Amino acid sequence: MAEFNAMDTAAFKGVWVFCEQREGQMQTISYQLLSEGRKLANDLGVELCGVVMGSELNEDYIKALGGYGADRVYYIDSPLLKDYTTDGYAKALCDLVMDKKPEIVLIGATNLGRDLGPRCAARLHTGLTADCTHLDVDVEKYKDFLRTTSNIDVDNTKFEENTNLKMTRPAFGGHLMATIICPRFRPQMSTVRPGVMQTQPYDEAGAAKVVIEKITPELTADDIHVEILDIKKSAKKLVDLIGADVVVSVGRGISSDVEEGIALAEELAGVLGGVVGASRAVTDEGWLSADHQVGQTGKTVHPRIYVALGISGAIQHVAGMQDSETIIAINKNESAPIFDVASYGIVGDLYKVVPELIKEIRAAKSAQ
Amino acid sequence: MKAIVCVKQVPDTQGKVAVKPDGTMDRAAMATITNPDDLNAVEAALQLKDETGCEVVVVTMGPPPAEGMLRELIARGADRGVLVSGREFGGSDTFATSQILAAAVNKIGVGPEDIVFCGRQAIDGDTAQVGPQIAEKLHLPQVTYVTDIKKDGNNVIVKRQLEDGYMELKVQTPCLLTCIKELNTPRYMSVSGIFECFDKPIDVFDYNALKDDPLIETDTIGLKGSPTNVYKSFAPPVKGAGMMVESAAQLVGMLNDKHLI
Ligand SMILES: Cc1cc2nc3c(=O)[nH]c(=O)nc-3n(C[C@H](O)[C@H](O)[C@H](O)COP(=O)(O)OP(=O)(O)OC[C@H]3O[C@@H](n4cnc5c(N)ncnc54)[C@H](O)[C@@H]3O)c2cc1C
């Protein structure tokens, strides 16, 4: 290990994406990360590689990674990697990293990725940046990013001209943005939350030419100190907030009549062609299940339309929805912070405004 | 048998958050609390104590006033505290932090039946990285996002939360578990606990106490040594507030004009 991390950073080449599968199904975060990784690999002029672990996976899924930008896929195949264990996955990934020496490794900040990432970074003796929302290697692109998102006087600030990965993430519950670098060690590692990066359109040609390298890991049952007894899916079908075109979220403002508040949100979501989300106040109360939660500790969404009903707009909530294309807020308190991020706001009682809104939308649609 | 709990003191980001003009956090202007997930970790350890009579040791790395937090946790039922504190440790990233905490846990000593508990995530740094990194450095198996714990001889049976369900896992001790709020409801301080908390020991581990531990690499701790550095920090962009509209009809008219519906 000492030898590995004492090496010159220039010995490391290529951008890697850990492509997560569960029960043989590729997770959509993998496509989001490949799309983002593709841009970085282009800026660096290097290869983009996907790393998949599993057992007897469907080759079509692996080829599809090429359609989302991978030049090469390392498919680490072993019965011991069928389901995720920290020990098995960390060993397989770290061994491959030490062998091939990529300069960047991106991992989805899912419940599994957030378990795997730090374990591997510690073993590889390198830094890890959590929950990144923006990545750059090119200094000019990074400056353009700062111009649009920060109050930094970019033209009068000195920037080192190098291709270190600049990893931007929210911290302190979204009150602060920080760009983190890892200049001394390789690979530069970061986790990225699902829904933050956009998936690029699938490209048939990429899928046709991707190089698949199958790898048999040096892994034995003795390497794994945890035994999986059971994997249970929650019985209910989960709401697909991240893929939704329209999200209508409810907050504690529905407390006076929870049932009616949720029914109104569902009806509004229905006419707009969307799904229902919630603030944490609502999921904490158990009015809707946790998979509905939008925000820093919930899901990050950027639908075409986001409607906030009776949500105050706490920074932790806003962190998960501020990049929505159009934000509509309905709140009876005219000074609620949600209005600061809304494209359109109506001050009023949601139980009165929403039925009117539904009626007006129906009328407008039938007139189209 | 011991339960060792890593606990972080954090600024209360739920209250007023003070950001200085240069984009850094004005910690002095903010109240501090015990990191919420860490209270669940302490409760898990105390439940293990109720069941097995094990010793509960709470460990924090932070400035000297963090001792107050350790006293409060002793008042809840912990047996002793360890304050890891030194100028050399300041500004550590998660790699460096976990190295120092792993060395501290090593010094406390991890026996064959022991469990190290962490919170899943601290609400200030927000990375959820320190737990797994400590586990790696101590070569302990880890389970993160734990929502249920049952001791079973030299094993623990735990439930680990997934986005769409859970995994049930059997893990050998010693091991490290990271706890989330679904795991339990933290108890309050007891009156007798408050009386006794000043009589229980709190050890202070400074740089000299830890620097010779084989886990410590003196060139990867603190602000200078940390693998990751903050390159730039800034306040998040404030979106220009949008337009207030009077009625649902007016709103739908505007949405319609923009072809949004
Ligand atoms: C570490 C941490 C992580 C967090 N993560 C998240 C997260 O991921 N997501 C999240 O949402 N929160 C999160 N929170 C919680 C967050 O700080 C807020 O407490 C929460 O978002 C508040 O939810 P709310 O807006 O529904 O409720 P409230 O803040 O109570 O707001 C209710 C709003 O409804 C309005 N209202 C009341 N009645 C009506 C009515 N009849 N018609 C119209 N309006 C009405 C009120 O004016 C008020 O503005 C987190 C907090 C912490 C500390």
Ligand SMILES: Cc1cc2nc3c(=O)[nH]c(=O)nc-3n(C[C@H](O)[C@H](O)[C@H](O)COP(=O)(O)OP(=O)(O)OC[C@H]3O[C@@H](n4cnc5c(N)ncnc54)[C@H](O)[C@@H]3O)c2cc1C
């Ligand atoms: C703006 C900003 C961004 C940052 N981003 C990164 C980053 O991306 N990567 C990185 O490596 N570092 C980063 N850091 C540094 C990081 O915040 C610190 O290392 C911090 O001390 C530990 O990380 P955390 O708060 O994320 O803890 P987490 O990893 O979220 O904490 C998990 C658990 O570990 C235990 N724990 C954590 N810290 C302590 C402690 N001091 N004492 C006792 N137990 C503890 C607790 O049980 C806690 O619940 C950042 C710092 C700042 C200011």
